Amino acid sequence: MKTLAQDSAQKVDKGRVINDFSIQVATVNGSGSQSSNSVLMRSIFQMGIPVSGKNLFPSNIAGLPTWFTIRINKDGWVARAEQVDILVAINPQTAHDDVKSLTAGAVCISPIDLKLDAVRSDITHYQVPFSELAAEATDQVKLRKLLTNMIYVGVIAELLGIDQNEIETSIRRQFEGKGKAIDLNLVAASKGQQWAKANLKKDDCFYVERMNKTSGKIIIDGNEAAALGCLFAGATVVCWYPITPSSSLCETLIEYLKKYRIDKKTGKATFAVVQAEDELAAIGMALGAGWAGARSFTSTSGPGISLMAEFTGYGYFTEIPTVIFDVQRVGPSTGLPTRTSQADLLSTYCLSHGDTKHIILLPGTVEECYSLAVQAFDLAERFQTPVFVLSDLDLGMNHWMADRLPYPDKPIDRGKVLTAQDLERLGKFERYHDVDGDGICYRTTPGTNHPLAAYFTRGSGHNEKAQYSERPEDYENLMKRLDRKYQTARKYVPKPELDIDRQARVGIIAYGSSHCAILESRSQLRNAKLPVSYLRIKALPFTEELRQFVERLDRIYVVEQNRDAQLRDLIRLELPEHAMKLQSICHFSGLPISARFVTDAILGEEG
Template identity: 45%
Template sequence: MPEQKPISSVNDFVVRFANVNGSGSASANEMFARSILRHGVPVSPRNIFPSNIQGLPTWYEVRVTEAGHLGARGGVDMMVAMNPQTWDKDVASIEPGGYLFYDSTKPMPTSKFRNDITVIGVPLTAITNSTYTDPRQRQLFKNIIYLGALSALLDMDPKLIEQLIGEQYKTKEKLLSSNVHALHLGRDWALKNLSCPIGLRVRKSDKVGDRIFIEGNSAAALGAVYGGATVCAWYPITPSSSLADAFTSHCKRLRHDPETGKAKYAIVQGEDELASIGIVIGASWNGARAFTATSGPGISLMTEFIGLSYFAEVPAVIMNVQRAGPSTGMPTRTQQCDIIACAYASHGDTKHVLLFPEDPTEAFEFAAHAFDLAERLQTVIFLMLALDIGMNHRLCRPLRWDDARQYDRGKIMTAEMLDEGRDFGRYL
């Protein structure tokens, strides 16, 4: 028994998942966060991963907070320790009186535990191996099994999790039934062998309201679609790559001619950031609404083209999902570090327009507005995001769009106007 009294809290605690990179845990962890939302309880999740190119340990933290706080609280009330490499660090991060959930298939020496926390062992590997023979299935369903065990420990309604699984696999009946089965394997084992629930509990509430749960990068990409963007040229760089990926997904749903099925957009992965911004400016010069998604090191490489856009008065949009440090230094550390670099990009005599969304809703609104501003002002417009907004789900106001809205083309003149010899100064 722990020396410290176990933490007892309803709808106000922090769970952190420590996973092996590539284990397929992301889907299950996100489902955990979404299932708590279905209970009417706000959550604030965070992806935590190291600044390395190679795949190394990752963490996913869920702050359950009925008060609706968005920031990290600090401290961990329950650690789901699924990575032996980070075990010591993970155990040390648990608050006194907190809980350690781990795979107890292989016995752990008592020296690896603490006497001021509650240790909860579930033989996840043994349960998985006795049920599945395919190696990949064993790995993937282990994640759903621990989700099932957590649902029992935290007193969560399994029907709400089943509902989420049903929505995710609504067209794949075999996957739907197998995931529900895995969920109940873990839940049934916990109910039979453990004291459920523990001191941390999820109680149904009504604090979510009509808010939506969306990543900033996805919201900004959707804003680009509604803002009229037809060209995206980009080069992969964390944490902006998912923005271009999301734009691709949104365009596949929304930018195909309903009669012919023909794509009404172009998405180009350039050979580098210089090529990407060059494609954007070339597309804009030819009348398309175009943008690129990048991060700080990309801005450094694009500076010369940014100056061209400014002085030649060619509209363009750059969505900068900021990260700390130069080059590959700290690609997964969030920081609003590019403000001065973007505000005065080029070599003197430039002042650029920067838009600063506070959440995914504003990322959507500002992304759409950026294209109007670019054409109105005939220059490059920066949408300044960051990893915390871009790559994390946030609860925010629903995205709204006025279908009566007209694009602001600014000083753009039609061919007829040019043929008539009209002058910009008189017909703005």
């Protein structure tokens, strides 16, 4: 609590807290609050103020509680804030607990009939007759519940000083093409705003003021960004099976494919999408397509990854390109399907029985969900192997402010594929012969019209000619070459992002969605006079930069969102001589990690 109070103290400027607080809306799943929350978030974004939105939702279609948190931060910090400053307590199931969890001085906007002022007297209450206002907004009983959501948007807008024009613009955008919905929601927002203006006396310190920190920015979630990566990587075969939190990746992509990848002249598709019967089939299809020469991928989450283990080992051993997105959720087993985690790292790294090591890309921002998706396809085809992209629910499904995604600056790399002409010129082809000494062999695709082109792909032991072999030396040579290929990958995978503080003796290593919390935590640590260097891992296998970073520091905190310090352990295996330097900070509640959690953990050790 001490540290939270410190955070609060820094925000207040002459009794006003401007552009630095968080709003939490507690509603019921399936009640339509998502649209209202998007409108609210976007309106603030359009005022040039940095925002982020996190949806904490249950594994349920309708009826269970859900919370949406909007963090407004003038410095651009977008990690989860632990403290709620303004609560909109619409859900009677959770209202009492929600109010009790507030800190003193917070604000609570609630339906008047919940009588929440009786629960807490040390916070500011704004009690609103939502039912009456909804009844005034429409005579259709069915719609009243939905409109309640837009009424609270109007109330908040009036209390915080959100520009009415921005609310209107956001509503028009949110319900684009649905004239009736636009009209109704405009009325509802206006009802809320007018009522608040006439009936509420501002009795809190939270305000928004226009800035210019969002111009040129977009709002996007990581799954949509990854989908765009697939679109611009030229993916042609999409094999998927629905699973939270990855489904929206393929669903969004399908919409884009329909719009941008239909041949204008013939009306025919330059892509194929199949919703498989399960993840076992999804990965089989992706490998079949990759083997036949298409850019294929599948998208899943933890349980799907477990099911894909056998085929992934096949792809590694027989050297077939494909891309597998794992939008991580909390495991093991069904776990918490709608909560975030980074606990699939270790199991994915060596997924399958036998000796396997996979190339894994670790996007830390929504921009990287896009750019690393593009790169994953090039790496898969260059290295002729399944390549994983490990994102998570926080990145994948939450709304993030981002820079405009850049157009790919490199041509597509299809890797070492021989054509009939190549075969004619070479006069020889052995599928698993390491001609170039980098561990990567040449392949042909089915349909290549040359007597030398064909080979037999098998998950059993094979020699350089792809013939069945149980000879010890053939197996050893194959496994050594696969390792050589993996070593080659160190030079091709994205390098870590480095931020060295010359004064620092302490460092942080992190990856994935922890990034935003680390950035903010380093600022907090700087204020606490503890400079720290930072290295963000973007891929496995590790690259040389990791060793250099670890060597120059006394102590390193590896921050990750799992219980078992999975990345820390992998680094220890990589750099055993530095094992004792590496300490672990693990966050695994299912909620996104916060800056304060990291700061407190490090100060606890270093302070």
